[in-house]
Every structure is written in C-alpha cells, then in structure tokens.
Amino acid sequence: MKKGFLDRVEDNAAVRTWVEMTQREKDKHLFRALAQFWNQAYSCFTFGKVDLMPTIDEYMALLRCSKILVDKVYSKAVNAPTFSKRLINITGMTHPDARKKVDVFALSIYGLVVFPKTLGHVDETVTDLFDRLEKRVTPVPVILAETFRSLNACWRAGEGRFIGCAQLLLAWFHSHFWKVDKVSYRVFSESYSPLKEIVATPRRDDVSEEKWIVIFQNLQEEDIEWRAPWLLPDEILYWCGDFDWVPLIGIWGAIGYAPLLVLKQYRSRQFVPATQGLAECEFWYRGDVDGGALRVVPTELEIIKQDFERRSAELEKIIEQMEEEKVNLRLDVDVQKLEADKLRKGKNKAEEELDSLKANYKKLRLSMRTAGHGKTLEQWCEEIREETNRSDRWERKFQEVQAQNEALEKRLSESQKEKGELKDRVVELEGSLR
Template sequence: MEKRFFDKVEDNAAVRIWAETTQQEKGDSLTGGYVSELWNFSRISVTQNNLQEMKEIWGQWDDEVKQLFYCHYGDLPYLLDVKIDEHLFRALAQYWNSAYSCFTFGKVDLVPTIEEYTTLLHWPKIQVERIYSRPANVPAFSKKLMNITGMSEQWVTTRIKQKGYCKCIPWRNLRDLILAHPDVKKRVDVFALSIYGLVIFPKALGHVDEAVANLFDRLGKGTTHVPAILAETFRSLNACKRAGEGRFIGCAQLLLSWFHSHFWKVEKVSYRIFSENYSPLKELVATPRRDDVTEENWMTVLRNLREEDVEWRAPWMVPDEILYQYRGFDWVPLLGVWGAVGYAPLLSLRQYRSRQFTAPTYGLA
C-alpha cells in the first residue's frame, strides 16, 4: 500500500513471510476444513426501489449537467441501468461464506475488493486513505439536509419522517426538489444523495436514511465511500445467511457487476484500452445478459464452476498495490454506515494474479 498507509511498501515475499509467521504464532480463527453450507432454499429478498423516475430525470439533463455529476460523483448513474437478475442473486447469495468473508464455489474462492469497487465507481475526487467513519459528534439530520439541499430548516424539518428507529426523508420530496431547485449544483448533489439512499444503501424503500446522509456529508472532504459499501454488502449477506431469510440492503447492482466481471472467460474484450475517461461500469451495463435462467439452473452452474471458468483478475483492473492490514489489525476492519465487518484481502490474492498463500485470520471472526 502507499506510504500514507504504512511506513514502507512491502514486497510480495515479505508479506508472505509475515503472513505465515503471524498465522503460526496467533493461530487461525477459522475452522479447519470448513465448507460453506448451502441452503436447500432461499428466502432472500432482493426487493429494490423503483428507479424509473431517477432514470427519467437523468435522461432529461444535458451533457453539461451530466459532466458536472461525473466530475463530483463518478459513474454512479450507470447503476440505475444495472438490471437485477433476482434468480442469479439468490443463487449467488447461497455461496456467500461468512467465515471467510468471500464467495466459495467448490474450490474457487472470490471476494469483491476495495480496489475493484473503487475502479468500478470511477470517482475521481476520493482519497483512498480517508476511509469513512462516523464522527463522535455529528450535526442533526436536519442540519445535514439543510447543507446538502440548500433549503430552509422549516422545509427540511416538515419533510423528515420516522421509519422504525431511523429518521428518513422520502424520495418524492427529493425528486420534487431536483426538478425545481434553481441551483444546478444542488440539483446534482441531491440526485447523488438519492442514488446513495435508494441504490447503494436501500434500507427503507422509497426513503433516504439518516445514516446515508452522515456518509454523504463526508464525501465533499474526499472521504472514500467504498469500504462502507463493502461493509454493508458483507453484513447484509451475513445476516441473510444466518437467518436463512431477509431482505438484502446492500448494493446489489455493484455486486452483480463484480460477478459478471469474473465469469466467464472470453477471448477478446475491449477492456484492454484504458484512459482517464474509460468506464468499466458503463461497458458492463451495455453488455447483453440472459435473463431467462432459473434459480435452480444458476445453482447448478455455480456448483460446477471450475478454475478455468474464472477470470481471476477483472480485465479492467490495472495492477496496483493492495490494502491488506490496518494499524494494529492483521486484516482490515471495514466501517459501514450501520456497523462494521472484518475483511481479509490476502484471501483473494489470485484476483490480483499473485500466488495465493495462507493468510492470517486470527480475530477475523
């Protein structure tokens, strides 16, 4: 990783020796010979917000406004066009192995990584060392909304709703504001907030949660949102796996985009040409997909995956250094908007076309 993370950059051999020594000294928190348990059926719900109105608003904007959005928030709008294959998603969720924080298909282990999600979202203004964490003293929800929307306290407070234990603002109020706000930059900001609340962290359907506004409030300072997205993806999958049911509240669009980037191998792809304006998510959205495969057939396909079926390193990924530990941890704690989870990227070194070795996992569980 870069020197702003650590005192020095470690080469592969040094990391391997450190990992093996640490694993021998501290032991392993994972059960030996663990095999992911596959449920016979799934009650996981992939119920999503209706994004048609957001698509229509985006389609009405001219190139200048869209470019303003891309400049500040990257390729988020392409997520609106990612079709959710519920049969594939439910089958994929069966293979989530919470003990390893990865997907286990037979003998193939893969996991979405910070580096992959950062590349997919293509957000130019983030600083990878500024990982989101909720400040101890945060402004009131109304104050954050006033800052983001530029509206009065009265306008904001009359529109805040209570959903269970959480405060939210309805999408219909944000939609009306986007359509009528005289400040173009504020329209762009509110639209981005809506994508975060309805697509990336869709907890209360039709509403943007207060916790999402907490994260959004930090984005202007260059804070990276990727670890929070991964944390909530992993946490939601874990919760559904343990209960055998539940609604997935992570970003299903990003997870499926990641999946399609690794399966299956193709002879020629256009990802080989990289430029500053290249968008892997845009190309993934434009790629035709079959949508007539049943969940049972997807389960059969995933059970029979072979190593040669896997594109280990996503073809749009540029080789780079990876974050494999953080401060006193032998792995990386990911802080989400509602909680935290452990993440061990050394378990997925093959995705970086590196030699896989036993990674330290003490304390990860």
C-alpha cells in the same frame, strides 16, 4: 415495509415506483443463488475450492474513484451535525443553486439504490456519509462493508432483503466470468467506464435459481476470469496493525475484510493467510439494529422552526444565567457597601483619635515649656519617645485604612460598570427574542 406508511407520505408515489423498478432490474434468480454460496466466516463467496470476493480495488475501478487515502476513509462521527443541518446543507435551503439539485439527486441514488435500507426512503444515516463526500471521503469501503454485512445477515436468516447495492455486486460477478484473450487498451482511457460496458453487454435473464446453483456447485478454477479485465495493478490495502485483514467501517456497523484470501484476483500467488479474529470483527452501531423506525423528512418551514426553537431555548438559558449573575452581583454590591461603611467609620474614628493625640501632644509641649521641673530630663525624653511612637502607629493605621478605602471605591466603580454592561446585554438579548 408496510404500504400504509408509504401512502401517507406526500408525493411519494413517483419515488416508490422508480425504486421498485430499479430493484426489479437486477437478476433476482442469480442473486438468490449467489447469496447461498456466501462464506460468513471469511467474508467471501466459496464455490467448492474456488474463493471469490469483491475487493476495494475492484469497486474503486468499477466506480472510477481515485486512489483510496487512509486518512480519507469514512468513520462514524461522534459529534456529527444534526439531521436538519445536514439536510439544509445538502438541499441548499440557505444558498440554493443548480449544483444543489444535482446533490439532491445524488443523495437519492445513495439512499435508494446504494443503501436501500427502507424501500422508497433515504435512511437518515446515509446523509452523514453523503455530507462528508465533499471532504473527499471515499464511499467505496463503506459500500463494501454494508455489502458484506447484509450478505452475512441474509446467510444467518436463510432469507431476507439485501440492503446493499445488488446491481454493483452483480456487475462485479459478471466481470469474473467474462473471458477475454487480452486486455483492451480502453481501460487506460480516462473516459472508459467498465460499468457502462457491463450494462451494455446482453445477458440471459431466464436462467432459474436452481440452474445457477448447479452451475456454482460445479464451478472450476479454469471457469473463472480471476483478474477482472478492467482492473489495473496497484497497491493492495490488506493489513491493519498486527492483523492480516482490515476492518471496514460502514454506516450501520463494521466488518472484517481479508483480500489476502483472493490474491488470485490480483494475479498473485495464492497462500493461506492468517485470519484470526476476522469472523468476530463484525458489529452493529448502537441504535442501528432495528431499522423499522421511520420518520418523514421535515419541510423547509419545519426545519427553520426547529432551528428557531433551538436557538430560542439556548437564549433563554443564557438569560437565566445572566439573571442569576445579576442577583449575585447585587448581593456582592450590598456586601461591599457594608464593608465600605465599616471602613469609613473606622477611618473617621482613626482621624478623631489622631486629632486627639495631636492635641495632647501640643499640650505636653506647652507644659514642658511652662514647667520644666518635677521630672528628670531622661523621663521627659522617654515620654516624648513613647508619644512619638504612638503617633507613628496611628499614622500608619490611618494610611492603611485610607488605602483600603481607595481599593474599595475602585471595586465599587468596577462593579457598577459591570452592572451597566450586564443590563445592556440583557436588553439586547430580550430584543433578539422579540
């Protein structure tokens, strides 16, 4: 990474010094020699006829994690919270307390030591994993996945910087060369920490890379402490679906994991397992191949400003939608007014025709009384029947028009009520934007 970028980051000198010191503390000669014996095809170390692999169970014991739960395994979220929201939650900008200070320090450990993708900086992707640790998501498979993937990348390139927790990997390695006669009772104690014991054990750091390579080339089965002295027997997570291996989900990609290759590390009988598809399981998440893009973590004020701008943009969209609904509502009201005027005219015409019909009927009755001759009784009955039917039809038409008019008046009343509520909502949103 270029120094120019680091120099522009405010208050970054102390962080850079601490990270560089932690990177120097590992035995680089041993690690470089060890990386050369990594077997990419099977995701394990191969020393002649000896295969060794850090397993989930061993890393769980080293880190003193509780038993892994399948439904608590980390997976990359599809709709994860934004980086700003995760940062607000972790740093406690909304509810600051002492525990949040511990969380910030723990995040630094995860980003600068466990997943040191960019020296001196915490990768944004690490915050997604860290934010979900509160939900009891176990980080061990993620750590192991990125360890395997980084070893693969170094093996393919023949060089490169290891983007995993080298200190943890070396602690695991030393445990398999620490010959003991019997298991100490301390491993059953809740306060026992194998990492503390490994760190406290004095070791030589003056062995050259070439010397380590010679040692590994001549390694025999009897030289190995197959089962780490601090590993307690438990169930093995070794298969997934129809495969005798398990895909490990990391924060930048995924890779296959086949613990059946190293059953000796569990003091079980070793056999050659089926590993079809294991080598092809590795992949990168989209957008995570190039790790060169860096950006400075925004300040609290910048995060609040970004959140305010985002909310303002959302409110503006809502107001635009409401304005559009308001215009459409006005058009609907105008159309309903035209329909109401048309119905009123039809109602008035029907009332006038009904009045005219009633007047004609009265005249007919009167003429029948004064002049009962000229037509037969049957003719008068037929004429009266026709007039009665015509009167009934107009009466029904009048009732239908009256019902339509009442329904229209009800719709007009509801539209005016919705229009009033819409105006109140627009005023409220405009007030919140100010």
